[in-house]
Amino acid sequence: MSLTPRTEGAPEGSGRHGGGRRGGGPKTDRRPRRRRALRWSAIVLAVVILGTAGAGYLYYEHLNGNLQKGRRSNADDSKAQRTRPNAAGQTPLNILLIGSDSRNSDANVALGGSKDNRGNPPLGDVQMLVHLSADRRSAAMVSIPRDTRVDIPECEDPKTGKSYPATNDIINTSLARGGAGCTLATWENLTGVYIDHWMTIDFAGVVRMTNAIGGVEVCVNQNVWDRSTPSQRGGSGLKLKAGRKKIKGVQALQWLRTRHAWGSDLMRARAQHMYMNSMMRTLRQQSVFTDTGRLTDLAEAATKSLTVSEEIGTVKKLYDLGMELKSVPANRITSVTMPNVEDPANGQHVVPEKTGADKMWRMLRDDVPFDKNGEKAKKKGKAEPAKAPSTDAARLGVLVQNATRSSTEAAVQGRARAIGQVLVQHGYGRADTDTSAASSADETVVRYPSAELQGDAQAVAKSLGIPASQVERSTDVSGVTVVVGADWRTGTLYPKKSAPKAGDVPDNADAINGSDTSKCMDVYKPYQW
Structure with a gap:
């Protein structure tokens, strides 16, 4: 979305980008395909x-x-x-x-x-x-x-x-x-x-x-x-x-x-x-x-x-x-x-x-909730209890990936290596660094491929201060894998986050409540008559 009107000479809706064809709609006028903003x-x-x-x-x-x-x-x-x-x-x-x-x-x-x-x-x-x-x-x-x-x-x-x-x-x-x-x-x-x-x-x-x-x-x-x-x-x-x-x-x-x-x-x-x-x-x-x-x-x-x-x-x-x-x-x-x-x-x-x-x-x-109009949130059910590790820390293979790149910031060079060294200090002597190109992840997670490694992944997360809610099973990994995301660009202990509260929407999100009937649009002066 552009912050200024479309360039002169291009009628509303005429700007085009990209290629390919929509996946699933027919060719009649009853099929949804390319219609702006509506x-x-x-x-x-x-x-x-x-x-x-x-x-x-x-x-x-x-x-x-x-x-x-x-x-x-x-x-x-x-x-x-x-x-x-x-x-x-x-x-x-x-x-x-x-x-x-x-x-x-x-x-x-x-x-x-x-x-x-x-x-x-x-x-x-x-x-x-x-x-x-x-x-x-x-x-x-x-x-x-x-x-x-x-x-x-x-x-x-x-x-x-x-x-x-x-x-x-x-x-x-x-x-x-x-x-x-x-x-x-x-x-x-x-x-x-x-x-x-x-x-x-x-x-x-x-x-x-x-x-x-x-x-x-x-x-x-x-x-x-x-x-x-x-x-x-x-x-x-x-x-x-x-x-x-x-x-x-x-x-x-x-x-x-x-x-x-x-x-x-x-x-x-x-x-x-x-x-x-x-x-x-x-x-x-x-x-x-x-x-x-x-x-x-x-x-x-x-x-x-x-x-x-x-x-x-x-x-x-x-x-x-x-x-x-x-x-x-x-x-x-x-x-x-x-x-x-x-x-x-x-x-x-x-x-x-x-x-x-x-x-x-x-x-x-x-x-x-994005609003504050509900009843006070009930306490969530008890978190799933941590499972015992299946492998001694010194023998567990742990891979660390650098995913600190974001849409606005370049990856932090050497980040995976730094966290891998922290794991070694915690007794994970087989911690290794993924040398492939840095990827992108908004949030740091610890992934594991199968149920028997869940306890090991939880233990790795705990040693780094990563919450248990950020430990997840995934078929995309072959062993316990720490994905260092864009939310952990510095430091050796995962930064604590305060949990968002109901209605605590960012001020710059232009929030509108569904029951608000007072809203009217202001018209940009060149288009008033």
Whole structure:
């Protein structure tokens, strides 16, 4: 996401990056592929609608036939681990929502303009992670600006079999490098958060869904007209008078695509969060839950508008998912944008602001609520007791890897060797250093390949001061392996971290509570009328 308007001469939505083709959607105007900045809100809408459509089993097979499906992940090397169950055995649920800017149909070209881009691989210009807490009492919606420079892992296009090498590029290009499964893998690579499912939607899908719900209320503080100006070509075409207005169809699409009139892509994310919160409130206020005819119409629109990862590719599974989303109170839903700073290599891009972003990722991994409106958290169940080591420390082989490189900082040279020496001092005489190129990991972990080495891995972690929660089983290692992450760049004892508390969201995350109806968008002066 750029911090300044798109360069002159490029109409809104015309900038292209990357190659490849989306993984899973068809070629008709009902298939999500490349639609900028709009899709995530329509996706949530579609899921909630499906969650109310239990009576629609009459059309079950027909609706299932509408759904398009694709592979969950197009990369095989994700290190993201599922969050451990809470005391009741429940785990969080993470769903990645992707807005595709595809112009591979007449309808999408008409809605998105930029005819010269028809047939180009789609970009994922709207990306939002919906996190449902393990107890299903709170939710977080986290956006990453489209022009955030990140490490994109090696991905394979499931349709063509084409392999795309790992690269460092802006995150919206990941969709063009093997489809939604590659975007999911990129998020896991960046955040360390295990993502269960993805959903995508395109321009035509947004219009279809916003018409189905009957409109969503939005608010602007000044009259807004997002159009071409002498200094900036393009614009969404959104034209509204100041105050609160209900929008739907093409006008809703324009709201979600607008960025020049808000001043930046960062403000566009805020407008999208406001829209989504309003949409969720609208669904709760409507009487659609008892109107069978309305329900089936909405379910029809929803299944025609979505492409989903294959493990949730039935109406029943989407119904169950929708019911879980619908159960979260509005005041327990928090929308945020990843803390970011200007990319030192390109002022049109951003990179994660490490302190704030890392804190947010940890809150997601640890399932810490982003709001303070819940009951006081109950104490977690007792941690799994440490197991006795199976091998004497002096005979245990331990490999230490340097993963201190991050998107903003180079790797610390010699870091693995330094920690290996500490292990030797603790009696691990066979500690060795991985001499391959430094990799990247936000958090330090100790990995082990099989159950019999769990106790040994726990003992190694304890000797270095690494918490037991950062000891994990992995098939990617052949023995006990210490991965020294970007959170441990100096010192010989792992730094203690204070656990984040409920509602302790970074100040630079632009948090909005789902029950807040007071928010209105300010309009950048050149686009006031």
